[in-house]
Amino acid sequence: xxxxxxxxxxxxxxxxxxxxxxxxxxxxxxxxxxxxxxxxxxxxxxxxxxxxxxxxxxxxxxxxxxxxxxxxxxxxxxxxxxxxxxxxxxxxxxxxxxxxxxxxxxxxxxxxxxxxxxxxxxxxxxxxxxxxxxxxxxxxxxxxxxxxxxxxxxxxxxxxxxxxxxxxxxxxxxxxxxxxxxxxxxxxxxxxxxxxxxxxxxxxxxxxxxxxxxxxxxxxxxxxxxxxxxxxxxxxxxxxxxxxxxxxxxxxxxxxxxxxxxxxxxxxxxxxxxxxxxxxxxxxxxxxxxxxxxxxxxxxxxxxxxxxxxxxxxxxxxxxxxxxxxxxxxxxxxxxxxxxxxxxxxxxxxxxxxxxxxxxxxxxxxxxxxxxxxxxxxxxxxxxxxxxxx
Numbered sequence: 001x002x003x004x005x006x007x008x009x010x011x012x013x014x015x016x017x018x019x020x021x022x023x024x025x026x027x028x029x030x031x032x033x034x035x036x037x038x039x040x041x042x043x044x045x046x047x048x049x050x051x052x053x054x055x056x057x058x059x060x061x062x063x064x065x066x067x068x069x070x071x072x073x074x075x076x077x078x079x080x081x082x083x084x085x086x087x088x089x090x091x092x093x094x095x096x097x098x099x100x101x102x103x104x105x106x107x108x109x110x111x112x113x114x115x116x117x118x119x120x121x122x123x124x125x126x127x128x129x130x131x132x133x134x135x136x137x138x139x140x141x142x143x144x145x146x147x148x149x150x151x152x153x154x155x156x157x158x159x160x161x162x163x164x165x166x167x168x169x170x171x172x173x174x175x176x177x178x179x180x181x182x183x184x185x186x187x188x189x190x191x192x193x194x195x196x197x198x199x200x201x202x203x204x205x206x207x208x209x210x211x212x213x214x215x216x217x218x219x220x221x222x223x224x225x226x227x228x229x230x231x232x233x234x235x236x237x238x239x240x241x242x243x244x245x246x247x248x249x250x251x252x253x254x255x256x257x258x259x260x261x262x263x264x265x266x267x268x269x270x271x272x273x274x275x276x277x278x279x280x281x282x283x284x285x286x287x288x289x290x291x292x293x294x295x296x297x298x299x300x301x302x303x304x305x306x307x308x309x310x311x312x313x314x315x316x317x318x319x320x321x322x323x324x325x326x327x328x329x330x331x332x333x334x335x336x337x338x339x340x341x342x343x344x345x346x347x348x349x350x351x352x353x354x355x356x357x358x359x360x361x362x363x364x365x366x367x368x369x370x371x372x373x374x375x376x377x378x379x380x381x382x383x384x385x386x387x388x389x390x
Contacts (some may be wrong), residue, residue, distance in 0.1 A: 002114065002177050008131050009169045010070070011111035012138055013077055014104030017162050018046060019142035020342050021097075021147070031155065034090040042090075042097045050108070053342040057109040058336025064386030066117065066332065067179045073106020074170040082162035085156045100162075105339075107169075113335045116325045117180035129317035130323035136371035165350075181332070200330050208382025210338050211324035212273060212375045214311045216280070216319075218345045221369035223249070223305060226364035230301060234361060237298060245302045252306035256313015269318035270383055276315025277379045281372040283307035288365045296361060308368065322382065 021042070061069040080100035087093040115127045148183040149157040174265045200206055216290040227249075256276065264272050287304035290296065 002081050002118070002180075004127065004131075005116060005217050006169075006172055006176055007111050007127075010074075010107040010173065011131055012075065013107040013169060014050060015108075015138045016103070016142050016165065017081070017100055017104050018043070018050070019078070019138065020146035020149075020158050020162065021155075023147035024150045027150065028090070028093075031273040032090045032093070034352060038090050038094070040093050044059070045094050046101035047100045047343075051106035051340055053102045054336045054339040054343070056336070056362070057106050057333065058113065058332035059182060059310070059337075061110055061113060061332035062330060066181050067173075067177055067361050070106050070110045070114075071173060073103050073110070074166060074173060076103030077106070078163050078166040078170060081159050083267075084324045085159035085163060086230045096159075104221055109336045109339055110332065112320060112324060113332045114177075114180050116175035116321060116331050117182070118333075118371065120146060128263075128321055129257040129264065133148075137357030181194045187237070187281075189330040199355050200327050200334060203326045204385035205382050206323050206326040206334060208378045208380070208385065209273065209319040209326075210334075210341070211378035212277065212319040213316055213338060213384065214342050214345045215371045215378060216316050217342045218311065218374070219280075219308070219368045222364065222367045223308070226361075226367070227301070227305065230296075230361045230364060231298065233305070234359075235298060235301070237376055241298070245298050247253045248302045249251075252309030253313045256315075257308040257317060258313075259332065260314055260317050264318055264321075269322045272318040272377050273322070274383065276311040276313070276318075277376040278311070279314065280308045281369075284309065284365070284369040284372040288369055291361050295372060301361070308372075315379075319379070319382075 025039050025043065026036075028034065028042075029036055032039075057069060057073065077100060080096050080103055082095055084096035084100060087096055111131065112128060113129070137139070145161075146158045149161060228242055231237050233243065244311070260272060267275075283304045286307075290300045290304065320338070323338055324331050327334065
């Protein structure tokens with residue numbers, strides 16, 4: 001089993017690169033003599049490349065092994081960071097960011113595949129919970145670090161830091177990461193691989209646990225997109241207050257992952273997912289009751305949202321371990337497919353909330369409740385499969 005710290009560092013390369021650069025974006029309009037729309041492409045292009053690459057890394061790692069595919073992805077990541085740091089204009093920067101997204105995706109997909117290669121379902125759920133618990137801090141700290149680097153040394157310093165970080169992770173992976181995919185090198189004909197993928201999609205455990213992960217992430221994106229509007233516009237509070245109250249949601253998520261890391265091996269992933277789904281659904285229903293009762297306050301908004309985060313922290317690592325471990329020979333493919341659908345559905349959830357009426361908190365509450373119902377139904381589907389416990 002590779003060191004847990006290395007697995008966390010591998011998984012973090014993509015999210016760190018996405019969030020660290022954000023504070024530098026407004027200043028690039030004047031720095032590179034461009035438009036806000038062109039600057040936005042540095043983030044949009046990164047995210048699109050990240051999503052698309054999830055479909056490639058999994059199957060490649062199933063066939064050729066986790067180690068060579070991960071090292072190749074990290075090498076692309078480091079090269080792209082150097083390209084971005086030296087970019088003479090916005091077009092080169094956009095191209096570099098697209099390349100960086102494609103490289104950074106390797107850690108997201110293969111980090112959890114490596115965990116599942118090395119551990120049974122319950123142990124994998126515990127390890128994944130530890131990884132995601134630490135990863136919850138990344139979106140909070142990366143923008144602050146990026147902002148300080150920009151203020152001290154300019155926007156290129158952020159990419160220099162990313163290149164250094166990627167190089168360290170690449171060197172550490174080359175030194176301490178062995179091949180974990182015992183099925184690597186057993187190349188099957190294309191039709192056989194297609195049939196195996198169809199078999200994966202026919203598994204109630206994979207579909208059920210996978211849909212649970214998708215629904216919980218979509219609920220999270222909707223929550224992140226809708227809660228600031230409710231807090232600042234409807235409740236008349238400041239962005240600073242919102243930031244402080246949001247810590248409560250993060251604490252719920254981290255607490256759920258912490259409990260999963262301690263309980264998953266004893267309780268089992270089937271029960272962990274069911275417990276988390278019920279807690280999140282109950283909190284979603286409570287939020288609707290509080291809105292219907294009138295007099296919404298920050299506490300009445302964020303306490304239920306924090307409990308929803310707790311439920312997601314309890315269920316999502318176990319559901320992920322259950323989904324990607326259904327077919328050990330297809331772990332990478334399952335991880336990549338799950339990652340792609342999660343990103344696409346999460347973005348759709350946030351966009352759907354943006355199209356809803358903006359003069360009430362009901363769209364946020366009802367959308368989160370709907371995803372809660374769907375996530376519980378997905379767990380019930382998985383629970384009918386004998387493979388649901390890995």
